Amino acid sequence: MKLGDIETLIPTLSSISTQKLPFKLSYKITKLNSRLKDDYTFYLEKGREILDKYGEKDEKGEFKTFSNGNFIIKKGFEEPASKEMKELRDIEMDAIEIFFTPEELDCLEISPEDLTPLLPFIKE
Numbered sequence: 286m287k288l289g290d291i292e293t294l295i296p297t298l299s300s301i302s303t304q305k306l307p308f309k310l311s312y313k314i315t316k317l318n319s320r321l322k323d324d325y326t327f328y329l330e331k332g333r334e335i336l337d338k339y340g341e342k343d344e345k346g347e348f349k350t351f352s353n354g355n356f357i358i359k360k361g362f363e364e365p366a367s368k369e370m371k372e373l374r375d376i377e378m379d380a381i382e383i384f385f386t387p388e389e390l391d392c393l394e395i396s397p398e399d400l401t402p403l404l405p406f407i408k409e
Contacts, residue, residue: 286405289374291325294402310389317383324378331373339366384408
């Protein structure tokens with residue numbers, strides 16, 4: 286699993302975490318959340334460093350964004366910013382030994398979009 290995969294996994298886990306679940310499933314989700322916390326913090330911190338380095342700011346010192354919410358990168362720095370973000374996203378994480386069976390997840394009402402980030406953690 287790559288560090289960039291956390292970006293979609295964390296919201297899915299947060300959504301699932303608000304549901305009433307069987308104890309064993311709650312335990313595994315809590316453990317997975319806990320295991321990912323440090324990696325996610327690292328990812329956010331390093332992403333912020335890249336943004337601080339290359340992001341364009343307005344007169345108030347706030348980062349400028351496009352209408353879709355993406356940050357605007359300073360002219361001429363798009364390539365190094367993109368390269369550094371790709372390197373960050375592509376960092377291989379240590380193996381996580383927390384897995385779910387499809388039967389354990391049967392109690393969830395989950396969209397295919399939300400299920401996708403969980404697929405690496407499902408063993409049949």
